[in-house]
Amino acid sequence: MQFSLAIAASVLALTASAAPTVQTRDIASGTDQNGSIFMFGDPAGPRQLLFQFGACGLSTYFANQVDPSMPLVAMPAGVFDQFGAAQNNALCAKVITMTNNGVTRQAVVADRNLSVDNSIDMTLDLWEAFGGHDNDGTLIRGFSWSIN
Ligand SMILES: *[C@@H]1O[C@H](CO)[C@@H](O)[C@H](O)[C@H]1NC(C)=O
Numbered sequence: 001m002q003f004s005l006a007i008a009a010s011v012l013a014l015t016a017s018a019a020p021t022v023q024t025r026d027i028a029s030g031t032d033q034n035g036s037i038f039m040f041g042d043p044a045g046p047r048q049l050l051f052q053f054g055a056c057g058l059s060t061y062f063a064n065q066v067d068p069s070m071p072l073v074a075m076p077a078g079v080f081d082q083f084g085a086a087q088n089n090a091l092c093a094k095v096i097t098m099t100n101n102g103v104t105r106q107a108v109v110a111d112r113n114l115s116v117d118n119s120i121d122m123t124l125d126l127w128e129a130f131g132g133h134d135n136d137g138t139l140i141r142g143f144s145w146s147i148n
């Protein structure tokens with residue numbers, strides 16, 4: 001009797017905890033954003049530059065929080081600056097999910113970029129995933145993205 005009550009109670013508890021679907025709210029999101037290539041060639045070097053010298057100071061302030069297998073990006077200043085300065089920016093070290101033309105990739109925010117194109121600046125691995133080519137800096141337009 002007590003045993004089955006305990007089971008009933010735990011089932012109820014499970015049901016109760018599963019019921020409210022946790023809606024993770026995006027910190028930031030956008031549509032129709034431009035994408036650009038940071039540097040041509042092997043993405044390892046450019047990634048290291050973003051890691052060490054990007055506005056977020058990932059190597060200093062977030063060293064153990066960044067998955068080394070993730071590409072890094074620089075967010076357009078017009079977006080970045082809404083969320084704080086330098087390493088205190090709320091987007092720093094956060095995962096961004098970017099979609100363009102049916103392709104979705106994730107990266108980590110490392111830097112701020114002031115460019116007239118108001119673009120998310122990325123390394124060659126991401127650039128090629130989205131259909132770009134090495135040594136071709138033509139903007140890729142129409143990204144939608146979210147950071148949470
Ligand atoms: C930012 O924008 C400038 C000017 O458009 C560009 O030369 C630079 O490589 C960009 N990227 C980064 C990560 O600073």
Ligand SMILES: *[C@@H]1O[C@H](CO)[C@@H](O)[C@H](O)[C@H]1NC(C)=O
Pocket residue numbers: 032033034116117118119139
């Ligand atoms: C994308 O870049 C072009 C060329 O610099 C610019 O005219 C346009 O406003 C940019 N689009 C967005 C949404 O920022």
